[in-house]
Amino acid sequence: MTISSLTETLRETLSVFDESGAPLTTTEVADRFDLGRRSIYERLERLVDHGELETKMVGVSGRVWWRPPSPTATQPRRKDDRHLVESERHYRTLVENFPNGIVTLFDHDLTYTLAAGQEFATLPVEPSDLEGSHFREVWPAEAADALQPALQAALNGEYYSVELAYVGREWIVHAVPVTNEHGTVLAGMTVAQDITEQKKRERNLERYKGYIDDVLDTVGDIFYLIDEDGALQRWNQSLADVTGYTNEELASMSPVDLSGSDEQETVVTAIAECFETGSVTVELTVQTKDGETIPFEFDASTLEDPWGNTVFAGIGRDVTDRVERERRLERYEAIVEEVNDGVYVVDEDGTFTMVNETYAELLGCEPDELIGADTTEIVDEAVIERVRELEIATTEGETDWPTLAAEVTTADGERIPAEATFSMLPADDSGWHRVGIVRDISERKAYERQLEESERRYRTLAEHFPNGAVGLFDEDFCYTAAGGELMDEMGIDPEERVGCSVYDLYPDEIIAEIEPYFRTVFDGEANEFAVEYHGRQLRAHTLPVRTVNDEIYAGMVMVQDISERKARERELDKRARQQRAVADLGQLALETDDLDELMDEASRRVASVLDNEYCNVLDLDDENEEFLLRHGVGWKDGIVGEATVSAAEGDSQAVYTLANDHPIVVEDLETETRFGGPELLTSHDVRSGISTIIGPSSEPWGILGTHDTERKPFTDEDVNFVQSVANVLADAIKHQQYQTDLETLVADLEDSNDRLEQFAYAASHDLQEPLRMVISYLQLLEKRYGDAFDEDGEEFLGFAVDGAERMRAMIDGLLEYSRVETQGDPFEPTELNALLDDVLVDLQLQIEESNAEITAEDLPRVEGDANQLRRVFQNLLSNALTYSGDEPPRVHFGADRRDGEWVISVTDEGIGIDPADHDRVFSVFDRLHSRKKYEGAGIGLALCERIVERHRGEIWVDSEPDEGATFSFTLPT
Numbered sequence: 002m003t004i005s006s007l008t009e010t011l012r013e014t015l016s017v018f019d020e021s022g023a024p025l026t027t028t029e030v031a032d033r034f035d036l037g038r039r040s041i042y043e044r045l046e047r048l049v050d051h052g053e054l055e056t057k058m059v060g061v062s063g064r065v066w067w068r069p070p071s072p073t074a075t076q077p078r079r080k081d082d083r084h085l086v087e088s089e090r091h092y093r094t095l096v097e098n099f100p101n102g103i104v105t106l107f108d109h110d111l112t113y114t115l116a117a118g119q120e121f122a123t124l125p126v127e128p129s130d131l132e133g134s135h136f137r138e139v140w141p142a143e144a145a146d147a148l149q150p151a152l153q154a155a156l157n158g159e160y161y162s163v164e165l166a167y168v169g170r171e172w173i174v175h176a177v178p179v180t181n182e183h184g185t186v187l188a189g190m191t192v193a194q195d196i197t198e199q200k201k202r203e204r205n206l207e208r209y210k211g212y213i214d215d216v217l218d219t220v221g222d223i224f225y226l227i228d229e230d231g232a233l234q235r236w237n238q239s240l241a242d243v244t245g246y247t248n249e250e251l252a253s254m255s256p257v258d259l260s261g262s263d264e265q266e267t268v269v270t271a272i273a274e275c276f277e278t279g280s281v282t283v284e285l286t287v288q289t290k291d292g293e294t295i296p297f298e299f300d301a302s303t304l305e306d307p308w309g310n311t312v313f314a315g316i317g318r319d320v321t322d323r324v325e326r327e328r329r330l331e332r333y334e335a336i337v338e339e340v341n342d343g344v345y346v347v348d349e350d351g352t353f354t355m356v357n358e359t360y361a362e363l364l365g366c367e368p369d370e371l372i373g374a375d376t377t378e379i380v381d382e383a384v385i386e387r388v389r390e391l392e393i394a395t396t397e398g399e400t401d402w403p404t405l406a407a408e409v410t411t412a413d414g415e416r417i418p419a420e421a422t423f424s425m426l427p428a429d430d431s432g433w434h435r436v437g438i439v440r441d442i443s444e445r446k447a448y449e450r451q452l453e454e455s456e457r458r459y460r461t462l463a464e465h466f467p468n469g470a471v472g473l474f475d476e477d478f479c480y481t482a483a484g485g486e487l488m489d490e491m492g493i494d495p496e497e498r499v500g501c502s503v504y505d506l507y508p509d510e511i512i513a514e515i516e517p518y519f520r521t522v523f524d525g526e527a528n529e530f531a532v533e534y535h536g537r538q539l540r541a542h543t544l545p546v547r548t549v550n551d552e553i554y555a556g557m558v559m560v561q562d563i564s565e566r567k568a569r570e571r572e573l574d575k576r577a578r579q580q581r582a583v584a585d586l587g588q589l590a591l592e593t594d595d596l597d598e599l600m601d602e603a604s605r606r607v608a609s610v611l612d613n614e615y616c617n618v619l620d621l622d623d624e625n626e627e628f629l630l631r632h633g634v635g636w637k638d639g640i641v642g643e644a645t646v647s648a649a650e651g652d653s654q655a656v657y658t659l660a661n662d663h664p665i666v667v668e669d670l671e672t673e674t675r676f677g678g679p680e681l682l683t684s685h686d687v688r689s690g691i692s693t694i695i696g697p698s699s700e701p702w703g704i705l706g707t708h709d710t711e712r713k714p715f716t717d718e719d720v721n722f723v724q725s726v727a728n729v730l731a732d733a734i735k736h737q738q739y740q741t742d743l744e745t746l747v748a749d750l751e752d753s754n755d756r757l758e759q760f761a762y763a764a765s766h767d768l769q770e771p772l773r774m775v776i777s778y779l780q781l782l783e784k785r786y787g788d789a790f791d792e793d794g795e796e797f798l799g800f801a802v803d804g805a806e807r808m809r810a811m812i813d814g815l816l817e818y819s820r821v822e823t824q825g826d827p828f829e830p831t832e833l834n835a836l837l838d839d840v841l842v843d844l845q846l847q848i849e850e851s852n853a854e855i856t857a858e859d860l861p862r863v864e865g866d867a868n869q870l871r872r873v874f875q876n877l878l879s880n881a882l883t884y885s886g887d888e889p890p891r892v893h894f895g896a897d898r899r900d901g902e903w904v905i906s907v908t909d910e911g912i913g914i915d916p917a918d919h920d921r922v923f924s925v926f927d928r929l930h931s932r933k934k935y936e937g938a939g940i941g942l943a944l945c946e947r948i949v950e951r952h953r954g955e956i957w958v959d960s961e962p963d964e965g966a967t968f969s970f971t972l973p974t
Contacts, residue, residue, distance in 0.1 A: 155189030
């Protein structure tokens with residue numbers, strides 16, 4: 002009850018005590034208002050009922066009154082308030098240094114209680130502007146509208162994220178609930194981070210990706226990416242256009258699915274070859290959705306994607322026209338085998354007398370245009386002179402079919418290489434004619450140039466093969482070519498390898514490893530294997546080398562040095578084992594209450610992961626004077642659990658570790674200058690190790706150490722691993738200490754509650770007899786001497802009788818309250834519907850007098866004490882009828898099943914309760930109204946709470962003044 006709810010008369014009376022500041026008698030107060038003592042006495046007693054005054058007797062008949070201290074000044078915080086204060090204290094250290102963002106805490110009124118973070122330095126508001134302000138008082142309407150769902154979600158126990166714009170920048174805000182150990186939401190927290198640059202990069206990246214996609218889709222050739230599993234990762238629109246498949250269909254297909262069944266093995270081989278060699282060129286047919294096959298030439302090379310995966314990217318070109326030309330050329334060449342390509346006849350004057358279509362096409366003209374033309378229009382004078390020499394040789398019988406290679410000039414002036422074979426034949430006039438057969442050797446020349454270029458490229462590759470070596474070998478396993486940077490690094494001359502057999506170059510153990518792979522090359526197999534040579538880890542590939550006729554004529558071996566990669570893999574494996582060990586120990590710490598088991602396992606895991614001989618857990622005594630070797634591995638028998646190390650004297654590693662707040666690393670104890678080795682280490686020939694404090698440096702519990710007898714360097718990751726294990730042990734120790742303290746506290750509380758219950762029972766029981774005597778004598782006094790009392794005497798006697806009766810009611814209530822646990826009945830199945838019917842009968846008179854309307858849903862059957870639950874229903878219904886206000890009471894009983902329990906509710910439409918008083922109504926003898934206005938001992942709701950708690954439930958009220966009240970309590974299903 003607040004002062005503002007008092008009547009004007011009571012506030013006026015209360016002001017006298019505010020002015021005085023000292024206790025006053027009834028007469029002194031009456032003199033201030035020129036009123037009778039009885040009227041003033043009634044006012045003062047009402048102020049006592051409201052909790053605004055306190056009073057006591059002075060002498061035989063006197064009484065003094067005084068103003069008590071403000072309840073809120075001494076009332077302890079509720080548990081949840083303490084939890085929230087502690088949370089804010091923990092969070093403040095974090096948020097004041099929170100980088101690239103701001104952090105806030107807010108209460109259920111959406112008012113900020115804490116704000117901090119480095120980004121406040123760039124904002125037009127300060128943390129002090131937020132703390133104590135409603136969120137809509139701080140942020141613009143648009144930002145506040147975006148924030149409100151997130152803040153409300155956090156207060157509802159949910160996690161929520163929202164992006165918004167503020168002061169020209171983009172932010173992401175994460176809202177989370179702050180709860181106590183029961184999951185009750187005490188407040189909300191937001192973490193806001195500036196993502197302006199991130200969003201800008203994402204938009205730029207998306208635009209650039211779209212640009213790249215557009216570029217690739219405009220390429221007429223097929224573009225594709227394939228991963229190491231042989232699956233399509235990316236393609237351009239041309240692939241869908243050529244094959245007729247949609248992009249969605251292509252997403253579920255592999256390259257093998259786009260080829261004919263007779264070429265699928267070739268596709269798989271080509272993909273494997275590309276990943277082995279780094280590039281591949283292959284001609285294949287693409288099978289479209291409607292079954293058509295199209296010849297394509299595919300070129301691909303490997304590369305590394307942004308995630309470090311090896312993929313290969315390639316281009317596919319439609320070679321339908323080229324294939325068709327090649328087919329025509331093959332037919333033409335078949336004919337050439339019979340008619341010897343282009344045919345011409347030249348007379349002795351060097352004039353063409355006949356040409357066929359082939360020869361005319363060769364020169365880019367029609368046959369008729371060549372007839373009658375001089376050969377000098379086709380070849381130069383040097384060629385003609387050479388022809389004349391061959392003609393003479395032919396005429397003289399020195400050769401039958403002379404052959405000459407030369408360039409001929411076409412109709413458009415182009416010079417093309419040709420090969421001619423001719424013979425001298427007699428004409429009808431007995432003259433000689435030269436009959437020639439000519440072949441265009443442009444492609445052969447081009448092929449020869451390609452061979453030369455290919456050879457140069459191969460030699461360049463072999464000589465500069467990066468981080469490896471390449472060699473060609475014959476069936477006798479003799480090298481015919483060799484090269485590569487690895488050979489240079491190893492000081493091997495490639496030329497000295499050529500002509501040498503592997504049997505002459507390598508030791509027997511190497512021969513035994515590589516010979517099977519070299520041999521199967523000539524069976525058409527390609528293989529990959531690992532071998533160690535000259536202290537290096539090598540990865541080798543052997544594969545057959547084929548002629549254009551697909552005949553194997555040699556083998557190729559490619560070798561790469563993977564020593565560094567293997568070292569990295571070993572290091573990564575070590576890191577993974579460290580992380581797994583920390584995770585396993587953390588899980589064990591959660592599952593076990595046995596610290597010795599945890600420490601023993603931690604010692605074994607640390608020594609195993611770091612490949613050290615020793616690990617120890619040193620337990621520091623309470624005086625910080627001595628360590629006990631509590632757990633360890635590798636130590637001599639009988640030492641663990643017995644050996645001690647001084648923590649206060651000497652220059653040992655343990656003492657030095659204890660004096661520092663960071664791990665201590667020793668690579669060689671023999672050359673260490675910071676400290677010496679205690680006898681425990683030196684007696685075990687320890688050379689290197691890591692040691693670190695378990696727990697905070699200000700209150701250390703002990704030391705975790707790991708050591709080895711060899712001189713050994715340790716990486717930062719090794720040190721972090723040991724520190725992480727020490728942290729796990731420290732957390733487990735702290736948890737066990739907390740658990741022990743908590744169990745002790747619970748036991749103390751249970752003992753205290755038992756003693757309080759016993760006291761309450763004894764006190765209430767023992768007070769009944771003297772109280773009955775007081776009441777009897779007061780009644781006897783009133784009966785015998787009532788006529789002798791004046792008006793004040795009658796008033797005093799009435800007050801005494803009324804007070805005694807109220808005390809009896811309070812003692813009876815307190816006795817019943819104390820017996821809830823000790824004299825309750827065993828739980829048994831109880832029908833709440835039948836129980837409510839009994840209560841309605843008990844309160845029938847009060848219900849009829851108040852003209853009340855009682856409604857109820859179907860109530861469940863529960864396990865409970867029927868008599869006690871009946872008392873809960875009776876008290877709640879009686880209160881609803883009593884505090885109904887001026888209107889006839891309307892009360893409803895409801896039931897709702899939630900999360901494995903029943904929620905029983907009693908709802909009325911009465912005078913309601915101020916939210917500030919919701920907790921007070923369940924306190925023993927704590928009344929919200931004067932006894933003159935509403936009767937009662939002030940223990941009914943406290944008794945309800947005690948009964949519900951015995952049934953493993955909880956009770957609460959939801960109410961506002963003048964809006965009725967709903968009392969709810971839970972019972973297990």
